Amino acid sequence: MNKKILIVSILTGFVTFTCQVSKQKTTDHTLRTTAASVEAVPAFTADPSPAYLTPEQSLKTFRLPKGYHLELVASEPMIHEPVAIAWDGNARMYVAELNTYMQDVEGTGEHEPTSRVMLLEDTNNDGKMDKSSVFIDKMLLPRMILCVGHELLVNETDTYNIYAYKDTNADGTADEKRPVYTPDKKAPGNLEHQRSGLDWNVDNWIYTTVDPVRFRYKNGILKPDSIPSGSNGQWGLTHDDFGRLFFSSAGGEVPALGFQINPVYGRLEFNDQYTKEFNEVWPIIKTPDVQGGLKRLRADTTLNHFTASCGQVVFRGDRLPKDLQGDLLISEPVGRLIRRAKVSSKDGKITLENAYQKEEFIASTDMNFRVVNMYTGPDGNLYLVDMHRGIIQEGNWTGPNSYLRPQIKRYGLDKNIQHGRIYRLVSDGMKPGPKPKLLDESSKKLVSYLGHPNGWWRDNAQKELILRNDKSVIEGLKAVSAGTMNPYVKANSAIARLHALWTLEGLDALDKNLIQKSFKDQDGEVRKAAIRLSEPYLKQNDEEIIDQLAALKTDAANDVKMQLILSLSYSKSPQAKSLIKEILASSNGNEVLARAQKSIDKNEDSKKFGLRLGRLEESDRNLILNGSVIYKSLCTACHGVDGKGLLSKTAPPLVGSKRLGKGKDMALRILLHGLSGPIDGETYPSEMPAMGDNDDQWIASVLSYVRHEFVNAPPIRPADVKAVRDQTVGRNKAWTLTELSGM
Known part of the structure; x- marks a missing residue:
């Protein structure tokens, strides 16, 4: 499936921890299993039926590891085309529906405002939703939702605007709507290429995919902050206990990325992650x-590679086997499966490994099983959002001449619409956790949940405390963060200290002294958090803080030293720069630390030159910048400043030119020797003159600029120019398109 199906799959309509923080757990190879240890419910199905299955029938199609089973939480007719869910502090579930997503193979009516957000409740705590209402109606494909106190933040497709909705009379329907972020700009791209997320992270920033921005929720408003090197991913976003973000890119056929460092510091990927x-x-x-x-496709016609990775989650609940805690789960809706990845940390580098040998954690023979999002639930279990439909690709990839359309028609996949299921994965014999009432609890009680074994409770207690802005708990939070035994938490856990620190930061109550004490915490993740929390002081070139941080340059944990490099980059102080050099000099060429510094350097380039130019290597960027000067002084007279040509039609437009974007040789031959004759059916008054008298650097610069600016193609280097010069020695006349097309 087209990589681009990416989100689409993930979208499906857009289809859109352990309480120990101590150390990122390492991969236990004993967890890797073979088929003998997997519950063999269905065997491989070579001739699957596309027929609609009831929820009860679908439950019989899943292949799961022994000890696990799925339970139905909600299904049609209560919900239709679900793509994302969010719980408020009292475990009421909001479900975003894409009710106009690919209702036929043409995508007819896709942008009609008839989608909605449903509100579901489990009134008897049996795990199955038994009460529902339409919380928001007549929406245009709602793609992102986040609960903040008694309100729900929602973003719709085709717009960047985000609004808060509230039900003031407890009838299950929103009756108040207010803006929280309204740039009032149309979001470009089809629905599978727009953002997803709204993930309130441990660091109190709210992250999304696609767009180079994150948000801070202050006084009921989302305040944006730019991410210089851009964001990552497409459909789906999750974070682990420590705030590490995990993205996924179906369009790039990349199941996981962006998890080495926070994107605000730049991009860092390893070939062997x-x-x-x-x-x-x-x-x-x-x-x-x-x-x-x-x-x-393999010879047996099964999908051979991730092509629609989406909806990922780091499982952080407490009601499934402990060996699942901290694992990354990735959905592949085209393959009707869910990958389980073990997450390991070695010398500061995070790596992923399939927990099974040539098998998946969850797989189904139901052709309409399309999981597009997953979550850790308030009850400590894993929740799956199954859009449950036939088509999982947006209309751009189901056209009359596509590979997909005949398959869709042959199987009748376009007929299965307006269904949807939400499942929860439970462990045999393990009772789900209690239903939370965080919205009704005292602030003091919420502090006690910062050490809860279920990450959902910790995150939501922190979020609720910050939303309340209740200063009465500050002293208690300081006691927790300092590791003091106190009535707020039952155990002096690293995870509680971590959340207490970030909660204080969110309340604007974190003092310098507490940060300095946390530099010496016994847990590496807490030390890393303390380094990040010192950044406001580093931006002020605070010498006392830099002196304290110097003690960590020999920290036993490379990821702590990596965070030092990342955070110290905010300081302009010679002392901070010297400290970074000391860390790198004593690292013996450690790849993780060297690459961390490079990511910072590239981040600075992005700030200075913009996102596209900033991502390039310096030599390539210089080619483009020099080419820009040449083009604007020489070429605009014929091709126009914007590359769209002139009204007088002196020369052909360059924007979107097939000659510029098709490989390198054609454009090089034209610039070296010129071009004559009709171009795209148009005759121009003069031919393109030869520019071969200029040196290789000049030719490479001009072509690099016009390719970068007008067709979004990579640079051409001087060596490329030399190679074509050598191939065309003796050429003394202009090319024609007929000649070039024959090459």
């Missing part, structure tokens, strides 16, 4: 509806 084999997937069903076509 997972193996090539990790990209292979193992469905238990024939998968004909693959946008990538035959290249993405």
